[in-house]
Amino acid sequence: MKTCLVVDDSGVVRKIARRIVEGMGFAVVEAEDGEKALEACKRAMPEAVLLDWNMPVMDGYDFLVHLRRMPGGDQPKVVFCTTENGIDHISRALNAGANEYIMKPFDKDIVAAKFQEVGLVALDAPSEA
Template sequence: MRRGLIVDDSAVIRMVAGRILGLLHFQSEEVDNRAKALAICERLMPDVILLDGGRPGAETLDFMRTIRRMPGGEATKIIFCATENDPMAIGRALRAGADDILFKPFDRRTMQEKFEDVGLLA
């Protein structure tokens, strides 16, 4: 079974995203910060990371760059979950290693379409 990692400080977003991942036949882990996420990725790199982009500061960008340098990190799909359409923040996220952007709030259909766009689903 494919693995997904949800990194978001909102318990509601983690719960909703985890439920959708399950419906898409992904096993999911949910964490509320990037330090916990890095520990999981060091243990076993997931197929996809849904990364909270609510505060796209240097820490978030460094997290994506770190993932890309880790063994298996180049193959992991990173979906940057944004709350607003800020072209500058989106550009920084894509340059730092995000594969695509998913706007909050999202539902199963929008997540499934995004996963299809990045090659996670046929």
């Protein structure tokens, strides 16, 4: 089973994201900031990362830069999921190695579409929330 690391400082957002990605057949690991997310990646590298930008301790951008430098850190598909919608944020995220970018609030259709675009799920994958 593929694993998705959900990184967000909001417990509510993590719960919603967990329900969505579990409905797509992923096991879910949660982290409330970038530092805890890096620790989770050191234990077991996920196939997917759903990543918030604005978090305490270490934000999503810094996490992504560190992730991409780790052994195997080039493998996970990273989807930024944030309220930051400026073109500068989007281009910084993509230049740092993000595969896709979605805006909050999100729903299962948006997440499923982005996961399909980056090759994490097939077009006919179940998407229950």
